Amino acid sequence: MTGFDLVLLLLSFVYALALSHLLSRLGALLVARDRVQFSGLLALAMLNAVTQVYIGWLAMWDFRGVESWDLYTITLFLVSSILIFLMCVAASPETPEAKPVDMEAFYRANYRLFYGLYLGLLAVYIAMTGVYLLTPTPELALQQSLGNVPFILASLLAILVPARWAQWTAGLLMFSMSTAWAVIFSHTLN
Known part of the structure; x- marks a missing residue:
């Protein structure tokens, strides 16, 4: 087993936990749908969280050529997967037994946390770009x-503009850019 395989295995557990957390909360919302006040913004945040799990996992492919994994590099990858997990938590409301669930209120209480975690993830991604210098594609x-x-x-x-138009714009931009990244990335798989 290579260093890449070990790191991917570790991160896969975190990605699986993130996805299972979000999907179990989504399932609970679906079952309790008669008590749920729907929010398109929270549904979009949940979709974006799932997309980030997928992209985080996909992006690992670019690092398969890294020969030597040091503690700093492994830590960056682990921190990124933990931030993705926390994004899933910030987008997934609990569904208490026999109580109404206001998805909009949950979104309003947590959107800065969600996008703040995403900013943290992006900062870690920028720190991780130095690892590309150790791959066959340093460019x-x-x-x-x-x-x-x-x-x-x-x-x-x-984060800075709480107006609904800004929330929708940011969420839709995040989803469309992430989807575009995945489509472009798929052409590099060989």
Whole structure:
């Protein structure tokens, strides 16, 4: 087993926990749907959280060529997966037994936390770009660092402007840019 395999195995557990947390909360919301006040913004945040789990896992492929994994590098990858887990928590309301669930109120109470965690994730991603210098594709270091700028701007919009238009704009930008990243990335798989 290579260093890459060990790191991927560790992160896969965290990604699985993140996805299972979010999906179990979503399932509970579906079962209790008669007591749930729906929020499109929270549904979008949940979708964005799932997308980040997927992208975090997919992005590991670029690092398969790293020959030597040091503690700093492994820690960066672990911290990124923990931040993704916490994003899933920040987007997933509990469904208490026999009580109404106000998804909009949950979103309003947690959107700054959600986007703040995302900003933290982006900062870790920028720190991780130095690892690209150890791969067969070192040019990705600058490309990925600059590619994070629009995501940072969308997150700042959501954190700084509480208006619904800003929340929808930031959420839709996050989803569309993440989806575009995944589509573009899929062409690099070989």
